[in-house]
Amino acid sequence: MRGPLLRLLRPRRASPQPLLVSGSLWGRAQSAAVSQAYSTQAGGTMRPTGRYPIPNKKDLPYDIVELMEEVEMKSGFLPNVFSVMSHRPAEFRAFFAYYNAIMNKETGRLSKADKELIVVATSVVNRCPYCVIAHGALHRIYSKKPALADQVVVNWKLADLSEREQAMLEFALAVSHADNITEEHFQKLEAQGFDREDAWDIGTIASFFAMSNRIAHFTDLRPNEEFYTMGRIPRDKEKAETL
Numbered sequence: 001m002r003g004p005l006l007r008l009l010r011p012r013r014a015s016p017q018p019l020l021v022s023g024s025l026w027g028r029a030q031s032a033a034v035s036q037a038y039s040t041q042a043g044g045t046m047r048p049t050g051r052y053p054i055p056n057k058k059d060l061p062y063d064i065v066e067l068m069e070e071v072e073m074k075s076g077f078l079p080n081v082f083s084v085m086s087h088r089p090a091e092f093r094a095f096f097a098y099y100n101a102i103m104n105k106e107t108g109r110l111s112k113a114d115k116e117l118i119v120v121a122t123s124v125v126n127r128c129p130y131c132v133i134a135h136g137a138l139h140r141i142y143s144k145k146p147a148l149a150d151q152v153v154v155n156w157k158l159a160d161l162s163e164r165e166q167a168m169l170e171f172a173l174a175v176s177h178a179d180n181i182t183e184e185h186f187q188k189l190e191a192q193g194f195d196r197e198d199a200w201d202i203g204t205i206a207s208f209f210a211m212s213n214r215i216a217h218f219t220d221l222r223p224n225e226e227f228y229t230m231g232r233i234p235r236d237k238e239k240a241e242t243l
Contacts, residue, residue, distance in 0.1 A: 050084045050219040061089050067096075077226045079134065081212075084221050095212075102204050109198045113143035114168060115205055120149050121156050121169045122176040122206045128213035133223040140231025167192040168202055175206040 057065055064086055072078040085092040103115055110118075116139035123131035136149035143149075151159035156169055167188050174185055189199050215221070 049080045050221050052084065052087045052219055054083045055086055060086055064089055064092055077224055079227075080221055080224055081130065081134075081216075084219050085215075098208060102201065102208060105201075107197075108201050109194060110168075110201050111142070113139055113145075114165070115201075116142055117149065117152065117165065118168065118172045118202060118205045119209050121152050122172055122209055123213050124153055124156075125173060125176045126210055126213035126217075128209075128216050130216045130221045130223050131209060131213055134227045137227040137230035146232055164192040164194075168194070171199065172202050172206040175203045176210055 057068075060068075068078055068082050068086070071082060082092075085095055116135045119135040120132055120139055123135065132153060136153065139149040140146050148160060152161075152169070156173075161169070171185055171189055174181060186196065186199055189195075189202075194202070
């Protein structure tokens with residue numbers, strides 16, 4: 001099992017070559033040996049990636065190809081969201097820049113597992129298979145709890161959550177449902193050790209992924225098969241099965 005996929009989006013030292021992104025988040029990638037074109041034509045019985053045509057690799061801007069190749073090289077596969085968003089290069093850059101700002105920030109009291117659990121819970125409300133499955137996989141990896149995300153998908157109120165996690169998800173889901181946010185919402189968070197900046201983080205994750213869920217919906221974005229087993233099969237067993 002490879003490490004979590006989108007850790008690659010953290011800011012890096014600027015590249016000596018232009019990447020066509022103002023204030024680029026990504027430096028020059030290490031050499032990658034990925035040569036195939038990105039296309040909607042899937043092999044076997046798998047469904048196409050989405051409704052919109054995916055540009056050929058040679059037609060994409062350099063900085064986008066660079067990131068896609070690095071993600072695929074380091075993770076072993078390219079998550080479909082990268083392919084689908086490449087249909088609109090300017091939006092691809094904006095999308096992943098904001099993703100990076102909220103999901104990879106080093107400050108605040110939210111752990112990586114907390115953030116992924118928020119994505120899972122709110123994506124269930126928005127009926128987004130891609131985000132539920134992909135971020136459920138990332139939660140399993142970060143939390144080392146293979147069942148918790150599945151429990152949240154079925155009924156978060158019956159899941160084996162701590163009081164802290166319950167308060168966090170209650171706030172995130174209130175944002176997702178567009179409930180009237182009151183001081184009581186903030187007080188419940190504060191009782192579990194979250195401050196106002198943490199509330200902002202919870203709210204922006206819920207809000208960003210509400211948008212992401214809607215994009216996935218109208219583009220018919222489907223999860224990669226690899227996500228279904230990530231964090232479920234022990235590494236040693238998985239390696240043995242691939243020999």
